[in-house]
Amino acid sequence: MLTAVTRExxxxxxxxxxxxxxxxxxxxxxxxxxxxxxxxxxFERDRDRVLHSKAFRRLKxxxxxxxxxxxxxxxxxxxHTLQVTQVARSLAAALGLNETLTEAIxxxxxxxxxxxGHTGEAALSDYVDGSEWLHSEQGVRIFRVLEPRNLTWExxxxxxxxxWRVKPPPHTAEGWACRxxxxxxxxxxxxxxxxxxxxxxxxxxxxxxxxxxGPLEGRSWINAMIEAVIDESIRRGKVVMRADVLQAMKRFRxxxxxxxxxxxxxxxxxxxxxxxxxxxxxxxxxxxDLIPDSYCIADADRLTQVLDYVAGMTDxxxxxxxxxxxxxxxxx
Numbered sequence: 001m002l003t004a005v006t007r008e009x010x011x012x013x014x015x016x017x018x019x020x021x022x023x024x025x026x027x028x029x030x031x032x033x034x035x036x037x038x039x040x041x042x043f044e045r046d047r048d049r050v051l052h053s054k055a056f057r058r059l060k061x062x063x064x065x066x067x068x069x070x071x072x073x074x075x076x077x078x079x080h081t082l083q084v085t086q087v088a089r090s091l092a093a094a095l096g097l098n099e100t101l102t103e104a105i106x107x108x109x110x111x112x113x114x115x116x117g118h119t120g121e122a123a124l125s126d127y128v129d130g131s132e133w134l135h136s137e138q139g140v141r142i143f144r145v146l147e148p149r150n151l152t153w154e155x156x157x158x159x160x161x162x163x164w165r166v167k168p169p170p171h172t173a174e175g176w177a178c179r180x181x182x183x184x185x186x187x188x189x190x191x192x193x194x195x196x197x198x199x200x201x202x203x204x205x206x207x208x209x210x211x212x213x214g215p216l217e218g219r220s221w222i223n224a225m226i227e228a229v230i231d232e233s234i235r236r237g238k239v240v241m242r243a244d245v246l247q248a249m250k251r252f253r254x255x256x257x258x259x260x261x262x263x264x265x266x267x268x269x270x271x272x273x274x275x276x277x278x279x280x281x282x283x284x285x286x287x288x289d290l291i292p293d294s295y296c297i298a299d300a301d302r303l304t305q306v307l308d309y310v311a312g313m314t315d316x317x318x319x320x321x322x323x324x325x326x327x328x329x330x331x332x
Contacts, residue, residue, distance in 0.1 A: 010041050018096030020173040020238070028153035031144070042152050047104040049149040055111040055142045056081075061314035063117040075189045077117075081110055083189060087226060088181035092174060094230045095239070102174040105158030108151075109178055112139030112159070114311045115318040116273040123277035124307055136163045138311055145297060146308060176239035184225045187252055194260045206255050212248035225249065276322045280310050283325055 014023045024041035037045055050056055062077035075083075085106040092102040112135040114120030124133035139159040143149045158175035160166065162182055170176050194200050202216050213221045228245035241249070260266070284290055284306040291309045300308070310318070 004039065007037055007039055007041055010039075010044070014041075014098065017098060018173075020095070021097045022101055022154055022172045022174055023098070024101070030150045030152055032150050034150065041100065043098060043101040043104050043155070046149070046151045046155045047100055047107060049151065050104060050108040050111070050143070050155075053111070053143070053147055053149060055139075055147055055312070056107065058312065058314050059110065059113075061316055062113055062115060063120075063315050075193055077110055077113055080186060080189065081107060083185040084109065084178065084181045087185050087222065088174075088177045090226055091177040091181060091229055091233075091239070094226075095173070095177075095233055097173050097177060101154055101158075101172070102177050104151075104155045105162065105175055105178045106181060108139060108143065108155060108159050109162040109182065110135065110139070112136060112142055112311070114138075114277070115313045115315045116270075116277065119270040119273045120277055120311070123274040124281070124311060126278070127281060127303060127307060133307065133311075134163065134166065135311075136160055136166055138308075141308075142312075146295065146312070173239050180225075180229050180239065180241060183249065183253070184222060187249065187256060188222050188225075190256060190260060191252075194256075199263065200259050204255075204259060206251055209248050209252045209255065212244055213252075276318060277310060279326060280313075280318060280322060281306055284309065 011023070011025045014021070014025070017023070024043045027042050030042075036042075040048070059078035059081055060076055085103055088102045088106045089099050091097070092099045114124060114135065116123075121133060121135050125131075127133070136159060140156050143151050143156065143159070154172055154174070157171050158178055161168065161170040161175055162178050164179060164183070170179060191205075195202065205216060210216070213224050225241070225245060228242040229239065232242040233239050285302060288302055288305065291305055295309050295312060296305050297308065313321070
């Protein structure tokens with residue numbers, strides 16, 4: 001026999017979570033107060049709102065590392081997001097945190113990303129005086145202004161602070177789970193993409209990283225990193241990673257920047273992508289009538305309107321629009 005599980009019953013289950021966990025009934029709330037849902041907790045509502053957003057759907061055609069890849073198995077921003085969510089939920093489940101809040105933050109964390117990954121982010125930063133354009137801030141802007149979803153404070157805080165260089169850090173343990181999951185996921189799947197593309201060979205991976213994480217063909221590095229967070233967090237009473245694995249992950253990240261992200265071919269491709277972004281922004285600043293009404297906030301200044309529009313583009317949309325605007329016509 002089936003019976004309804006009400007919101008109150010779901011909230012009651014949260015009382016058994018870790019003292020570090022964030023309870024949905026203790027949320028700091030939404031900018032606009034709403035009536036509670038009959039069945040879903042506040043964080044369940046947020047998760048559903050993110051999943052049904054246009055910003056989330058666009059992630060399937062946004063770059064992770066390999067710009068506009070043609071192969072079927074390369075990671076996109078969407079598959080990255082799903083992998084981050086899986087890793088973070090594993091952490092949350094093992095540590096007694098709020099899995100639904102963790103999931104909502106992770107599903108939304110990269111919705112503010114530009115086309116062409118961090119190259120697009122750097123290109124837009126050229127238009128921000130004395131600062132940098134951050135996809136984490138844009139993610140918050142999307143769900144507050146551009147595609148308003150009236151998300152809870154905790155989810156918006158997790159989006160804002162999922163990037164390690166952003167301060168202050170997340171205010172919730174679930175936000176910290178997303179931070180660690182993001183780095184664990186992207187380093188591991190970017191490594192697999194680089195191996196698949198022939199950019200590096202397995203023998204190129206530093207020996208000191210393998211000494212800590214194990215052989216590439218053996219036990220999963222993702223599992224090793226997840227367990228290092230679980231074990232150390234339990235020992236120290238906050239979401240952290242064991243020191244030896246954290247150091248190995250930092251060395252692993254340095255290797256990926258040196259051999260994959262900043263390799264000469266990637267830098268050349270990034271410069272072309274940066275040029276596409278610059279040309280689009282400059283043209284739209286001169287012709288703001290080309291910005292669709294559906295993605296133009298009337299009370300924003302022109303530069304903000306343009307950056308909102310370009311940031312929301314997928315790789316293929318940006319390339320197609322660039323072709324329409326700048327490719328010579330009539331050539332065979």
